[in-house]
Amino acid sequence: MATTDFAAWVQACQARIESVLADALPSSHVAPQRLHDAMRYAVLGGGKRVRPLLAFAAGEVTAADPARVEHAAAAVELIHAYSLVHDDMPAMDDDALRRGKPTVHVEFDEATALLVGDALQSLAFDLLASHTLADDAVTQLKMVQLLAQAAGSRGMAGGQAIDLASVGKPLDLTELEFMHIHKTGALIRAAVLLGAQCGRASEHALGALDHYAKCIGLAFQVVDDVLDAEASTATLGKTAGKDAAHNKPTYVSLLGAARARELAQELRADAHAALDTLGAPAVRLRQLADFVVERTF
């Protein structure tokens, strides 16, 4: 597949997920209007939509109907969006800029940001339960369970807690990896597996995708750390250099930038290898591994 073709596929998926999210979010005209306005502000019109892209790409491996995958992808993106809103709040990272715009608690207020995050999480599960996403309802219930566990205290929220506890502490590489497997890895894994489960996913395929997702999740974080250390705030659309400013351990602070970049390449190779037995339908996942590692924003 040519690069231009991949770029077009990414754009098509991004447009589709934007449209699904816009439909799923309550209108700003529905009461409570300010809350709904803030929810739309938090979710729409920004972001790379990496998790939805992974869900769509994994759905191609299992020949899933994209009309199913789009709701699973949107549910995962809503969880991601809620986590950003809460993560940016003063009690957490206290960040004023996200995706080039003021963060929700800055644009609205703290109480609204708190409720936006809470309501986005509910909406994610609403979306996952309200559409037919799998051939049978038992599988779909397992998908609800998967997302709930990925978001919860032994997944993303747990990773945030470990992250908070790690500020100023000398984490080693194992501890850093443990944090990221929870903080970003769990939801990336959920995106891949949920996309696949919208189609007919064999145990073998799910195993391979699980390994792919683990590599991609870590690669994503390693690259994030490199970009945070090296890129400018304008390029990132969020405050750059904040990890160092907060004295947070990162792959760059532990390994140096050169070795961190090497590690990202190794994880990309591992991710590609995990896809070997899945053949041609895995091409988008392969390209996404490249995209995640080569991105500059």
Added chain:
Amino acid sequence: MATTDFAAWVQACQARIESVLADALPSSHVAPQRLHDAMRYAVLGGGKRVRPLLAFAAGEVTAADPARVEHAAAAVELIHAYSLVHDDMPAMDDDALRRGKPTVHVEFDEATALLVGDALQSLAFDLLASHTLADDAVTQLKMVQLLAQAAGSRGMAGGQAIDLASVGKPLDLTELEFMHIHKTGALIRAAVLLGAQCGRASEHALGALDHYAKCIGLAFQVVDDVLDAEASTATLGKTAGKDAAHNKPTYVSLLGAARARELAQELRADAHAALDTLGAPAVRLRQLADFVVERTF
């Protein structure tokens, strides 16, 4: 049924839900330990468990297996518990006392309280999806949808937003009712309907229970307002008089205490009437309507 019998039933349900919640919450020994410790602190060892009691009582109407109802009841209670943790935070009600103990952000810290609420919401959906709760998975997916919508921006979280926006504003009775139908009513309705859906619930029964739940939800709030205005902090286990202190409109401020108490009695009579066609199995729901209206804490 005698009153003593009702008291024993309440205690048995409360013990059962405490045990289910204790099992569902991750151990304090599992990482991240501080988060899990705070989640257990937020949920266990307190509360009247009104929503679980309603779920168990509604399950009796549809001959539901209590081994199913207990998980639905626990899921609703986890949503309720998360909402209290976030509601008590400085950005919202800024309250230091809950169930006679320091609130989560006081006992731990704000970031932990934020994550506790987030993770409790995820756990609620995990619980609802991880156990067989209905005769078929399609019904169970509808139960997930029901809880998600009850918790979300057109349910409980939306009610909180309306509540925040109403501080210092002259709401009329219709607006106050609109707020409470969202803020507390939606989750009480979910408790009743989810309990019933664990058994074989006819459309007729669900309709009657829906009406019952609406009356009980409002009655609960009216009584809350009366208690907040009249009881002491020591009796309530939370800060008394805070509605007046925050200049929040309440049933007492709009109607006066005497008329508010009358309204609670009328709602109880309506709730009882809604149960008329459901016969003897509705006895616990009838007693719970009495309990909600007559409680002094």
